[in-house]
Amino acid sequence: MASLRCAIFVFVLGHCLWVCFPGMAFGQWYSGGTLHEATGLEWQKADASNRLATAADMVAAVAKGGDTNIHYRTVEDFRPYAEQLAACITEATTTRAASTLPVQDIAALCVASMPWHVKE
8 A cells, every 4th residue: 555655646746747847758658647547447548658658657656665676777667567557457447347446446456466566
């Protein structure tokens, strides 16, 4: 649960920085994620770039929380993990039951199932 709290903190911090410096991140694969508060159905309807950017925010927050095996130096190092997380969330949201669930909850379950989640 601490990782999720950390993810929310980093997400809010990221948006504050984006408001102050929007030109620096514009056009990057990891920018423009707007699905943090979305439902499963909204995730399914969103485009792939929005899904990937949102997943990147979530992976960055989890990695910075320190409870993972993710080794990173730049934001580019997060991409394979973000792709895995986006794919997991996309797969999980295909069911009718998941269409009303919050993406954050689905993401937390996906992260917990990833081999890079727990430190060795």
